[in-house]
Amino acid sequence: PTPATSARTPVNLAVIGGDGIGPEVVAEGLKVLDAITGPGTFATTRYDLGAARWQRTGEVLPDSVLGELAQADAILLGAVGAAPGATDVPSGLLERGLLLKLRFAFDHYVNLRPSRLYPGVPTPLAGDVLDRGEIDFLVVREGTEGLYCGNGGTVRTGTPHEIATEVSVNTAFGVERVVRDAFERATRRRNKITLLHKHNVLVNAGGLWRRLFESVAAEYPGVTTDYLHIDAAMIFLVTDPQRFDVIVTDNLFGDIVTDLAAAVTGGIGLAASGNINPDRTFPSMFEPVHGSAPDIAGQGIADPTATILSVGLLLEHLGFAEEAARVEKAAVADIAARRGQPRRSTSAVGDAIAAAV
Amino acid sequence: PTPATSARTPVNLAVIGGDGIGPEVVAEGLKVLDAITGPGTFATTRYDLGAARWQRTGEVLPDSVLGELAQADAILLGAVGAAPGATDVPSGLLERGLLLKLRFAFDHYVNLRPSRLYPGVPTPLAGDVLDRGEIDFLVVREGTEGLYCGNGGTVRTGTPHEIATEVSVNTAFGVERVVRDAFERATRRRNKITLLHKHNVLVNAGGLWRRLFESVAAEYPGVTTDYLHIDAAMIFLVTDPQRFDVIVTDNLFGDIVTDLAAAVTGGIGLAASGNINPDRTFPSMFEPVHGSAPDIAGQGIADPTATILSVGLLLEHLGFAEEAARVEKAAVADIAARRGQPRRSTSAVGDAIAAAV
Ligand SMILES: CC(C)[C@H](C(=O)O)[C@@H](O)C(=O)O
Numbered sequence: 001p002t003p004a005t006s007a008r009t010p011v012n013l014a015v016i017g018g019d020g021i022g023p024e025v026v027a028e029g030l031k032v033l034d035a036i037t038g039p040g041t042f043a044t045t046r047y048d049l050g051a052a053r054w055q056r057t058g059e060v061l062p063d064s065v066l067g068e069l070a071q072a073d074a075i076l077l078g079a080v081g082a083a084p085g086a087t088d089v090p091s092g093l094l095e096r097g098l099l100l101k102l103r104f105a106f107d108h109y110v111n112l113r114p115s116r117l118y119p120g121v122p123t124p125l126a127g128d129v130l131d132r133g134e135i136d137f138l139v140v141r142e143g144t145e146g147l148y149c150g151n152g153g154t155v156r157t158g159t160p161h162e163i164a165t166e167v168s169v170n171t172a173f174g175v176e177r178v179v180r181d182a183f184e185r186a187t188r189r190r191n192k193i194t195l196l197h198k199h200n201v202l203v204n205a206g207g208l209w210r211r212l213f214e215s216v217a218a219e220y221p222g223v224t225t226d227y228l229h230i231d232a233a234m235i236f237l238v239t240d241p242q243r244f245d246v247i248v249t250d251n252l253f254g255d256i257v258t259d260l261a262a263a264v265t266g267g268i269g270l271a272a273s274g275n276i277n278p279d280r281t282f283p284s285m286f287e288p289v290h291g292s293a294p295d296i297a298g299q300g301i302a303d304p305t306a307t308i309l310s311v312g313l314l315l316e317h318l319g320f321a322e323e324a325a326r327v328e329k330a331a332v333a334d335i336a337a338r339r340g341q342p343r344r345s346t347s348a349v350g351d352a353i354a355a356a357v
Numbered sequence: 358p359t360p361a362t363s364a365r366t367p368v369n370l371a372v373i374g375g376d377g378i379g380p381e382v383v384a385e386g387l388k389v390l391d392a393i394t395g396p397g398t399f400a401t402t403r404y405d406l407g408a409a410r411w412q413r414t415g416e417v418l419p420d421s422v423l424g425e426l427a428q429a430d431a432i433l434l435g436a437v438g439a440a441p442g443a444t445d446v447p448s449g450l451l452e453r454g455l456l457l458k459l460r461f462a463f464d465h466y467v468n469l470r471p472s473r474l475y476p477g478v479p480t481p482l483a484g485d486v487l488d489r490g491e492i493d494f495l496v497v498r499e500g501t502e503g504l505y506c507g508n509g510g511t512v513r514t515g516t517p518h519e520i521a522t523e524v525s526v527n528t529a530f531g532v533e534r535v536v537r538d539a540f541e542r543a544t545r546r547r548n549k550i551t552l553l554h555k556h557n558v559l560v561n562a563g564g565l566w567r568r569l570f571e572s573v574a575a576e577y578p579g580v581t582t583d584y585l586h587i588d589a590a591m592i593f594l595v596t597d598p599q600r601f602d603v604i605v606t607d608n609l610f611g612d613i614v615t616d617l618a619a620a621v622t623g624g625i626g627l628a629a630s631g632n633i634n635p636d637r638t639f640p641s642m643f644e645p646v647h648g649s650a651p652d653i654a655g656q657g658i659a660d661p662t663a664t665i666l667s668v669g670l671l672l673e674h675l676g677f678a679e680e681a682a683r684v685e686k687a688a689v690a691d692i693a694a695r696r697g698q699p700r701r702s703t704s705a706v707g708d709a710i711a712a713a714v
């Protein structure tokens with residue numbers, strides 16, 4: 001294969017293990033990456049970021065680190081987040097200051113979240129829902145706009161007359177590019193795309209999304225389009241998830257819908273994601289959807305599958321399509337073999353998938 | 358019983374049948390209301406509002422009608438909404454101009470949505486989720502603030518440089534009163550309350566909600582409190598819905614969560630709701646969560662159960678507690694007897710429940 005980045009080997013991979021189970025699952029992701037690409041293809045640089053670093057140094061994301069990360073070809077991130085009891089970490093510090101800062105700084109406007117119910121995976125859905133057919137859809141979540149911008153504030157803070165606002169910002173530029181990306185992906189799948197929004201209430205943002213969705217759709221006559229209000233989508237995700245192929249939606253709706261999608265396809269332990277900059281002006285970042293799970297950290301029992309599948313997305317993004325397919329195939333085979341077996345350790349799962357790729 | 362409004366009989370009930378199946382299900386709701394309260398207790402006045410009226414007259418909610426509705430003791434609403442193909446009805450016209458206008462004008466700050474999986478009701482959840490216990494929770498959705506305010510707009514509309522904004526407005530006044538109402542309701546249930554928000558990203562609104570939730574909680578030491586991010590709540594709603602007793606959340610999150618809650622408890626065909634003004638400065642409004650379902654309108658096959666259960670909420674709000682309990686009991690018994698039986702007509706269901714109350 002001639003990957004997009006093959007001209008530049010080694011590929012520079014920035015690795016942020018993070019907190020809790022983050023470093024444990026990332027170790028397995030790298031194990032699989034090494035196994036499939038061989039030594040020397042990727043050069044990894046570790047970055048110590050997350051709650052622990054902040055607690056130690058008071059730094060969340062120093063500018064110098066941001067500058068170094070910007071030079072990488074891609075980023076692999078485990079998870080960041082302090083233990084629930086750690087009251088010293090202010091709400092939003094790591095989310096706004098690290099995760100979202102990276103997504104915004106590196107213009108990750110496509111937040112890619114595949115949802116597939118792999119064979120053998122337990123799901124909370126009843127048999128008659130599952131009997132409708134395979135569940136296999138892709139959520140393209142906008143990653144740089146909407147309510148995630150951080151535009152908002154409080155006045156008369158802490159008084160009985162406090163007002164807190166949050167502003168959802170949606171631009172034609174930002175909406176059109178992610179919608180177009182989603183349509184492109186639909187043509188490589190089953191040619192169906194569903195827009196989720198709430199245009200009957202959020203008439204301004206919803207109107208913009210809908211108009212641009214329709215104008216881009218006109219360029220893709222082979223793609224069937226559908227629209228659902230976000231609330232109605234909740235119902236279909238549990239009663240008829242088979243109706244979805246590509247879903248495109250805004251940042252907050254995408255956050256909500258992808259956790260439900262993960263739940264119906266076996267849980268966030270299996271959910272991979274890519275924060276993608278399709279224009280390659282900055283590195284894309286790949287991470288499991290789950291968090292740092294401090295309650296099970298350090299025990300070697302976390303499931304590294306979501307991270308390994310995220311490595312698959314990373315390989316695909318970098319142009320290693322064949323390797324990406326092999327990672328997914330090996331992970332899927334491993335998942336299928338789990339049913340009824342005793343739970344393996346984090347590293348045993350990584351070993352097995354690394355051996356199988 | 359000495360209902361709160363018993364001093365004033367007849368109770369003035371404003372009835373808005375609306376569009377599609379709205380008038381059909383409302384007829385059955387009124388049938389049950391008559392059966393339980395006897396003639397003369399309620400005096401109903403019909404209001405012709407909805408898509409059909411707009412299409413005929415160009416009016417959505419004339420001020421004179423709003424003024425008359427304000428004089429009612431309560432409002433029963435079926436559903437409004439044109440057929441999906443009706444391109445002449447602008448997006449949001451009936452939602453913003455009628456439904457939300459009533460909720461805001463009459464200060465319906467408690468949007469009450471009980472979610473109970475009644476015996477015999479099919480659900481999309483798997484047996485092992487159901488085996489965890491009974492599903493019975495109450496969502497208290499804020500109804501007068503958040504992104505529903507309608508604060509927002511567009512600039513450079515229709516150009517490649519359009520910006521569309523939506524502003525979520527949250528006040529200490531508005532948040533505290535709904536949180537307090539939810540705590541009160543928790544004390545009349547299983548003394549557990551869960552706040553849903555996304556305070557790690559929406560730090561301003563989320564901070565306000567969280568602080569007020571905690572300060573009200575201090576007044577209710579007997580109520581166990583919990584917090585979940587809205588995305589994580591999605592997962593628990595399908596894997597462990599039994600963990601919820603009372604949920605309190607903002608307007609948009611509440612909209613999303615209640616459709617999922619309805620789906621897991623048998624569908625929106627059974628989901629009742631009350632738009633409540635607890636201070637009784639204006640009439641409260643009761644409506645099924647489902648829409649006007651134009652595809653099945655006029656065929657006499659719509660399920661009126663959600664409307665009948667909404668009549669139960671109406672009775673309870675007006676102080677007819679015993680009658681409210683009898684309506685719910687009769688509806689639940691009817692639902693339980695449905696399994697395996699042929700589907701009955703709309704009026705047959707209404708007749709059966711009316712006969713049983
Ligand atoms: C941790 C949080 C900032 C993040 C988000 O809201 O995007 C997470 O929920 C996710 O989905 O990646």
Ligand SMILES: CC(C)[C@H](C(=O)O)[C@@H](O)C(=O)O
Binds near residue numbers: 200231452646
């Ligand atoms: C029709 C719409 C305005 C409404 C809402 O968003 O509140 C509906 O979805 C509901 O839940 O009652």
